[in-house]
Amino acid sequence: MNANTLVINTEALHPPDEPEPGGRSDSTRFDLVAAADIDAALKSQWKFIRQTNCIYQSPFFSPEFIVAASDLLPNVEVGLATQGERLVAIFPFQRCRRSTARPVGLGINDAHGLVALPNARLSLREMMHECKVKSFPFHAAPRETSDIAEFQIGATRSYLADLTVDPLGYENYLRNRSHTIDKQAQKTRRMIRELGPLRFEFDCRDSAMLQHLFDLKCEQYKRTHIFNILGVPWIRQLLTSLHQRPAPGLRGILNVLYAGEKPVALHYGMLEGNLLHYWFPVFDPKVSFGSPGTQLFLEVAREAAARGVTAIDMGYGEQPYKTKLTNVITEMCYGLVDENPFRRRWYEQKKSFSERLSRLQFKEAIKPWARRLLPSFGRGVYQA
Numbered sequence: 001m002n003a004n005t006l007v008i009n010t011e012a013l014h015p016p017d018e019p020e021p022g023g024r025s026d027s028t029r030f031d032l033v034a035a036a037d038i039d040a041a042l043k044s045q046w047k048f049i050r051q052t053n054c055i056y057q058s059p060f061f062s063p064e065f066i067v068a069a070s071d072l073l074p075n076v077e078v079g080l081a082t083q084g085e086r087l088v089a090i091f092p093f094q095r096c097r098r099s100t101a102r103p104v105g106l107g108i109n110d111a112h113g114l115v116a117l118p119n120a121r122l123s124l125r126e127m128m129h130e131c132k133v134k135s136f137p138f139h140a141a142p143r144e145t146s147d148i149a150e151f152q153i154g155a156t157r158s159y160l161a162d163l164t165v166d167p168l169g170y171e172n173y174l175r176n177r178s179h180t181i182d183k184q185a186q187k188t189r190r191m192i193r194e195l196g197p198l199r200f201e202f203d204c205r206d207s208a209m210l211q212h213l214f215d216l217k218c219e220q221y222k223r224t225h226i227f228n229i230l231g232v233p234w235i236r237q238l239l240t241s242l243h244q245r246p247a248p249g250l251r252g253i254l255n256v257l258y259a260g261e262k263p264v265a266l267h268y269g270m271l272e273g274n275l276l277h278y279w280f281p282v283f284d285p286k287v288s289f290g291s292p293g294t295q296l297f298l299e300v301a302r303e304a305a306a307r308g309v310t311a312i313d314m315g316y317g318e319q320p321y322k323t324k325l326t327n328v329i330t331e332m333c334y335g336l337v338d339e340n341p342f343r344r345r346w347y348e349q350k351k352s353f354s355e356r357l358s359r360l361q362f363k364e365a366i367k368p369w370a371r372r373l374l375p376s377f378g379r380g381v382y383q384a
Contacts, residue, residue: 028088028122030130031080035070035092035104038063038078045087049115055142058111058313059272064250066092068241069105072234073384076104079131081122089116091127099134106139107382108235110158110277110315111332113141113148123147124337135343140316140332153335153348154355159314159326163305170301173327180324184294191290196260200299202307204254210243213254213266216282223285225367227378234384239268239280257296259287265296274310276300297325 033042043063050056059065070076079091091114093101103112114124123146128136141148143155166173174181192198204210214230221228230236242252250272257265265283269276278300283293301312314322316332336347357363370377 027083029082030127031082032131033078033080035066035076035078038067042080042087046090046115049087049090049117053118053144055144056115057275057311058315059250059270059275059277060105060109060111061115062250062272064245064272065242065270066104068245069238071241072237073104077131079127081116081120081127081130083120088120089114089122089127091115091124091131093131093133093136095133099132101128101131101133101136103138103140105238107229108238108279110140110279110313111142113138113145116146120146125339128337134340135336135338137336137347139334141334143331143333145333148333148335148337151335151337151344152333153351155331155333156316157318158316158330158332159322160328160330161301161312161314161326162310162328163301163312164310165327170305171298174298174325178324181294181298184291184298187290188295191259191264191287191292191295194259194290195262195264195287198295198299199258200296200303201256201258202253202300202303204256205243206254207240207243209256209263209266210240210254210268212263213268213280213282214239216266216284217280220282220285225371227376229382232379232382235382242270243268255296255300257292257299259290259292262287264290265292267296267300271309274308276304276309276312278312278314293321294325 038046046063050061066076066078073094075095077093077095079089079093080087081089092104092112094104094106095101103109114122114127116122124136125147128134138148140156140158143149143152161170163170171181188198214236218228218230220226221230239252242250243254245251250270253269253271253276255267255269256263262284264287265281267278267282268280269278271277278297281293281296283296304312311328312326314326334351336344338344338347360366
């Protein structure tokens with residue numbers, strides 16, 4: 001199945017008038033609004049633009065995510081381009097200093113950039129100029145975003161599970177292609193023997209269980225010597241806020257797998273329409289013999305498909321479990337949109353150095369010592 005058909009359904013939409021021949025009109029008007037001022041009319045137009053192109057299917061492109069983040073982050077703004085009465089492009093960003101900006105929710109935002117009608121012929125650089133933004137680093141922009149390739153430094157793979165690929169179910173698809181998945185039934189039976197029967201809750205609304213996920217995830221970060229992003233107040237508050245949002249519409253969703261009375265694996269993600277974004281998975285390391293994280297994903301995929309979800313987006317980042325559980329691979333770009341070549345070169349050098357560090361053969365051996373010496377290393381990315 002082509003990824004372009006996963007979540008797009010425009011048959012019931014009534015599109016605005018066609019643009020004037022030749023693309024961008026000389027009468028293009030630019031406006032800048034605070035995210036807090038996004039109203040129902042703007043959300044409706046924003047939704048239409050997203051539905052015209054599958055690259056905007058991620059919930060990170062939704063106005064609901066931008067508004068929720070703006071409640072916790074300062075200086076979140078949205079640039080708007082209008083031609084006639086038609087909104088043709090949207091640029092959400094967080095202003096850092098007078099002329100520099102970054103993606104809203106930097107560090108946990110898996111998709112960002114210009115949101116524009118396919119025939120708008122309006123570049124991200126133009127929008128930045130009109131918003132008085134000179135520099136915009138991006139780490140997960142779709143390659144198809146207008147003029148992004150010129151400022152791209154590199155790309156990383158992004159993973160998605162197309163749940164419609166097999167009429168017998170996605171689990172059947174995985175079992176026929178992965179020995180690891182085929183062996184999961186044996187591990188699950190052992191987990192049941194030792195802990196009790198499985199019980200799965202697709203949409204857990206228990207705040208105490210959400211706190212349990214936070215605790216397990218913090219322990220995982222500590223155990224693996226990774227900066228604890230859930231120790232950053234605004235991130236934890238954002239997840240809590242999204243989890244409290246009612247259906248329908250974008251909301252945080254908590255999946256929990258129990259063995260007996262014990263929660264052995266949990267996942268926190270975002271559900272919007274027929275797409276589930278798989279965001280914060282975690283499992284109890286004491287039950288690792290049963291691969292509860294894999295079993296949790298199979299339960300999520302089965303129940304999600306039954307509820308009309310057609311795809312699970314795992315986002316960018318080349319973790320092994322994503323390769324094992326998905327069947328659609330695309331690429332997200334990273335780089336710096338900036339007209340100053342010296343700033344671009346400096347940014348590229350920093351990225352290159354970081355990548356070389358991540359490939360060091362003895363990286364895992366030095367991580368514990370590095371984290372003790374620099375316990376807050378990495379926090380700057382997540383500063384509000």
